[in-house]
Amino acid sequence: MLRFLLAQSSFNLWVIFLAENLLVTVLALLFGWLVLKLNHKPIKAASRQEVFICILTNVINTAITYAGFWLWQHGYIRFSYTLSWYIAFDFIVLFILMDLAMFLFHYAIHRSVFYKAIHKFHHHYADPIPIDLFVLHPLETVGFGSLWIVIIVLFNFNLYAVFIYLIVNVFFGIMGHLGIEPIPACIRNTMPFKYLGTSSFHHRHHLDIHHNYGFYTNIWDKLFKTYKG
Template identity: 85%
Template sequence: MLRFLSAQSSFNLWVIFLAENLLVTVLALLFGWLVLQFNRKPIKAASRKEVFICILTNVINTVITYAGFWLWKHGYILLSYTLSWRILFDFVTLFILMDLAMFLFHYAIHRSVLYKAIHRFHHHYADPIPIDLFVLHPLETVGFGSLWLVMLLLFNFNFYAVFIYLMANVFFGIMGHLGIEPIPQSIRKVTPFKYLGTSSFHHQHHLNINHNFGFYTNIWDKLFGTYKG
């Protein structure tokens, strides 16, 4: 895959990366819609503003994807490609490190003037629907994307671990913006589910902006005293 991309012109790369981001968005929204349908939850239509911001987010993510590819091509981002136990190890490491980094970034935004200037835009939607995962202020999208690139620059991860992480990232994002909790409480009490950031966990954050800043887990909120069940 990377060899194929390396042989493409800059224009082709922009087209490919835009198509990739749009495809991921469509599949994520389709998954969210199917979960809501399965749970017989009325599906609220997205506004024109939400659709526009979603498209803008995809454009920004395309720029971030291109930047990541450029950094890899020029040797700034290093990846390994071996099929071994390291895939699982790197995935778990990346999952935990990104969760901590995004928790701190998210918490800092809420505790600074950046909340009113940037992040309050996302919290306009107290009762989120799947598309709201992609409804972010452009500067916040750039911030999260830059955080991701810095993580790849600092550590040498396995390529397949990165791919799995990116799928998990979208999965948790959609689950957090369903507006319902599809996972039964009996399951949510069992390890490891009781440590994960479920739909109700993130929904609580939309209802009360002073709690639940985590993304994939609730570990950091419990450690820093911002957890609300």
């Protein structure tokens, strides 16, 4: 796959990366729709603004993907490609690092002037639907994308661990914007779910902007005293 991409022109790479991002978005929204359907939740139609911002987010994410590919192509990003237990180890490290980095970024936005200027846009949707995962202010999309680029520049991860992380990232994002909690309380209170950022955990953040800044886990909120169960 990487050899195929290396043989492509810049224009072809932009088209491929845009198609990839759009495909991920469509699959994520279909998954969200399926979960809502199985839980008999009425599915609210997205507004024109939500659709437009979702498309814009995909375009920005395409630029971030291209930037990451260019950095890899020129040796600034390095991956290992071996199939071993290091895949699991690298995934866990990447998962924790990104969770911490995004928590700090999210917390900082809420505690600064940037909230009203940038992040308040996302909080317009107090009762989110799956597409709202992709409804962010363009500058915020760039910010989260930059965090991702910085982490994979600073650390060398297994490529397969990166792919697994990207899938998990979208899964958590969609689950956090369902507007419902599909996981029963008896499961949420057991290991490891009681430490994860479940749907109700992130939904509560949309209802109360002063708590639950985490993404994948609630660990940092508990440490920084911003957790609300």
